Amino acid sequence: MSGAVDTGVAIRTNRVTRTFIYLFLLLFALFYLLPLAVMLINSVKPLSEITGGNMMALPNVWTFEPWREAWSSAQIGVQPTGLRPYFINSILIVVPAVAISTIMGALNGYVLTKWRFRGDTILFGMLLFSCFIPFQIVLIPMARVLGMIGLAGSVPGLILVHVVYGLGFTTLYFRNYYSAFPTELVRAAQIDGAGFFRIFYRILLPLSGPIIVVTIIWQFTNIWNDFLFGSSFAGQASQPMTVALNNLVQSSTGVKAYNVHFAGAILAALPTLIVYIVSGRFFVRGLMAGSVKG
Amino acid sequence: MARPVQSDLRTRLQEWIPKIVLAPSVASMLIFVYGFIVFTGYLSFTNSRILPSFDLVGWHNYWRLFQLPTWTIAVQNLAIFASLYIAICIAIGLTLAIFLDQKIRGEGMLRPIFLYPMALSFIVTGTAWKWLLDPGIGIEHTLHLWGWESFHFGWIKSSSMAIYTVVIAAVWQSSGFVMAMFLAGLRGIDNEILKAAQMDGASNWNLYRRIIIPQLRPAFLSAFVILAHLAVKSYDLVIALTGGGPGRATELPATFMYSYTFTRNEMGVGAASAVIMLMTIAAIMIPYLYAELKEPK
Missing domain, CATH: 1.10.3720.10 (MetI-like)
Structure with missing residues (x-):
């Protein structure tokens, strides 16, 4: 019945249970992805869009200036050297x-x-x-x-x-x-x-x-x-x-x-x-x- | 005539090479780990302030340590943080592992998503969550913009709730790793026993409760030990997420040790707190390592 390679436990599950399992797993995938996604989206927004806007919204104006600044000109300690x-x-x-x-x-x-x-x-x-x-x-x-x-x-x-x-x-x-x-x-x-x-x-x-x-x-x-x-x-x-x-x-x-x-x-x-x-x-x-x- | 002597010398040299190769590591371990432990232990009985001093004062630093309200807060916080962190990580990790083990489509996609936070620095995690949890700009603000005006989530600003935000961020970082440990355990279980149990009409619930979960005991033990020692050592995350605040509300023993030793110039008290941290970890790790090493190969 089952294939030659049998990895998972062969639990019988009905449709409702499986839907619930998938929903649960997807919910947690969102939980793990959220902080990284929010950081990525907001790192290419101008500051005005962050403080006044929605953190989940995509940028109206795309800018890579924050990246350039973080890398080479942001103030770290006393020096404006970037990271x-x-x-x-x-x-x-x-x-x-x-x-x-x-x-x-x-x-x-x-x-x-x-x-x-x-x-x-x-x-x-x-x-x-x-x-x-x-x-x-x-x-x-x-x-x-x-x-x-x-x-x-x-x-x-x-x-x-x-x-x-x-x-x-x-x-x-x-x-x-x-x-x-x-x-x-x-x-x-x-x-x-x-x-x-x-x-x-x-x-x-x-x-x-x-x-x-x-x-x-x-x-x-x-x-x-x-x-x-x-x-x-x-x-x-x-x-x-x-x-x-x-x-x-x-x-x-x-x-x-x-x-x-x-x-x-x-x-x-x-x-x-x-x-x-x-x-x-x-x-x-x-x-x-x-x-x-x- | 000279030949046997020469080969004898060669074999004797060969016998010494392994020990010579191991020597630098053993020496550095004896100095930098055990020697340093003895040194810090000694300092904890001295009146060291800004610099180490060798004047013994008996148990004074320990006595003082337990009089300090900040230390009491740090220990209470560690108790709250460690128990919730361990329990929630194990609950989430086990559930995700069991669900992922149901021949899930896209398992190969989901697993790395659950696990990637473990590759990040706690400073990065703290930076991200500090912002998400900030009521003015993070999740609360977003839900207000989406129309849920009454939503309130200001734990990070509240001295009684801030320690729980440290739990949230730490669980986010480590639960995927616990999932991987349980998944490896699940994949190692013999399918024949399960098929036999199913044949006998065992329900899924009973199958897990009676057969599968008991067989995961080694994974539970490893997860507990790893998470417990990570909890005691937690330092970076608190620094990045709350900086120990608001006030002293999220102080942990690790942050306490650092500030008393290096900024408040009470090195004796700092050393005493480090010794207590070491003892806590030793109480967890030594029995575990002993059992692991004792088992026959």
């Missing part, structure tokens, strides 16, 4: 932090599954717990240490912070992925004389594509969206995008340019949204792997 320099800061922070934490996580996962030693589970448990600590507990000493090593208020300082507190998750991903990988293959290569790094490059790495993508997406999203570390440790010149956006939106001087705020918010959301649209499948896998073992 561009902060967007660049975020990229300068995210790219090295993601690369370093992913590489270290891959090697850690490899050691913890294929070169096991006494006490490795305890070490991993400690590393895992460090993913979930409230970062408030490290803010005070971290500020001191960054000052002591001369990285306070700098981009390299933020890279260090993100690498250190990202290692738990990257290690978790690779450890779970590699634990399903046959250890016999590693032992056989060892008997043939292959060393630690050769086994990693030749045997494990070529098969690690999916988990590398999952890890990169996870780290990219988390670091790009970070606000606490950025607002605690960045200087005026090294602020990431989220902190700059918050400054733009919360600034109390002058008229609130809502259309510019929305354009700025979308600019801040764009990189992670694009990653999500392009690779949603891996994004979901990453979220799941971060919550459930395996």
